[in-house]
Amino acid sequence: MSQVTHRVAVRPRAQPDPLSAPAGYALPYLPGGCPADFATWPARDGRYPGPHLATVCPTCLPTHRQHADVSAPFPVPPHHPMISFAGPTSTPPHRHDTAGGNPDLLHLLTSAGFVRAGWLPLPGFDEPFVADHPADHSRAILDIDGIQLYLHEPDTGRPFHVHAGPRVNLAVVHAALTCAGHSTPAIATPPLPPSAQLLTPDTAAHLITTGAHTHGQHGDLAIDLGLIDALRNGAILAVRLPDGTLAFTPAPHHPFST
Numbered sequence: 001m002s003q004v005t006h007r008v009a010v011r012p013r014a015q016p017d018p019l020s021a022p023a024g025y026a027l028p029y030l031p032g033g034c035p036a037d038f039a040t041w042p043a044r045d046g047r048y049p050g051p052h053l054a055t056v057c058p059t060c061l062p063t064h065r066q067h068a069d070v071s072a073p074f075p076v077p078p079h080h081p082m083i084s085f086a087g088p089t090s091t092p093p094h095r096h097d098t099a100g101g102n103p104d105l106l107h108l109l110t111s112a113g114f115v116r117a118g119w120l121p122l123p124g125f126d127e128p129f130v131a132d133h134p135a136d137h138s139r140a141i142l143d144i145d146g147i148q149l150y151l152h153e154p155d156t157g158r159p160f161h162v163h164a165g166p167r168v169n170l171a172v173v174h175a176a177l178t179c180a181g182h183s184t185p186a187i188a189t190p191p192l193p194p195s196a197q198l199l200t201p202d203t204a205a206h207l208i209t210t211g212a213h214t215h216g217q218h219g220d221l222a223i224d225l226g227l228i229d230a231l232r233n234g235a236i237l238a239v240r241l242p243d244g245t246l247a248f249t250p251a252p253h254h255p256f257s258t
C-alpha cells in the first residue's frame with residue numbers, strides 16, 4: 001500500500017468511558033478504499049483489524065458519521081502515526097485512574113515529553129493508554145500486557161522497541177527512555193555498583209545473543225534464552241559493569257518512590 005497521506009478527525013458523540021481524556025482522534029483516510037489486508041500497518045498503531053474499522057474511505061464514511069463527527073480529510077507529514085490524538089493541543093491527564101492507575105509512570109512519561117496522552121482506539125489492544133511524544137513520533141502504549149515503547153536512537157534515528165510486562169517496571173521504562181535520548185527525572189532504581197549502566201531488555205538481549213561482552217560466548221543457549229525471556233517479561237534487570245561484564249538483578253516490585 002502506498003504512503004497514507006491523509007487523516008480524518010473523529011469525534012465520537014458518546015464518549016465510551018470517562019477514562020478517555022482526548023475529545024477525539026485521527027484515523028487514516030484512504031480515498032481508494034480500505035484494503036482487506038494492510039501489510040505495512042505499523043506495530044505502534046496496533047493490528048490492522050480489517051477494512052472500514054480503524055480506517056475511513058468513501059464507502060464507509062457514512063457509517064462512521066452515524067456515530068461520530070468526522071472531519072474533511074487533511075494532509076499529515078510522512079511517518080505520522082496512523083491513529084493519533086486529534087487537535088493541536090496536548091492533553092496530559094493528571095488523573096490517578098489513567099496509566100493503569102500508575103501516576104508514577106504517567107509522571108515519568110510526561111516528564112520525558114510524552115505529553116499527548118489518553119485513551120486511543122488502537123486495534124488489538126485492550127483499552128490502551130497511549131502517550132505520544134509530539135516531536136519525534138515516539139509512543140508508549142500501556143495495556144493489560146504491560147508497556148510497549150516505540151522509540152528512536154538519538155544518534156541515528158533508527159527505531160527500536162522495548163516491551164516490559166505484564167508488570168511494568170519503571171526502572172526498565174526509565175532506562176529505555178534514557179537510551180532514546182529523552183531527559184527523564186531521576187528515579188529510585190535498585191542499588192547498582194558504581195558506574196554500572198542499566199540496559200534496556202533489547203540491548204541486553206542483543207549483547208547476550210551476540211556474546212559481545214566480557215565472558216560472552218559461554219555457549220549455553222538454554223541459559224541465554226532463559227535470561228532473555230526474563231528480561232523481556234520484566235522479571236530481571238540487566239546492567240553492564242565497568243569491566244564490560246553483564247550482571248542481572250531481580251526487578252524490584254516498587255522501584256519508583258515519590
Ligand SMILES: [Zn+2]
Nearest residue numbers: 034052057060
Ligand atoms: Zn472504509
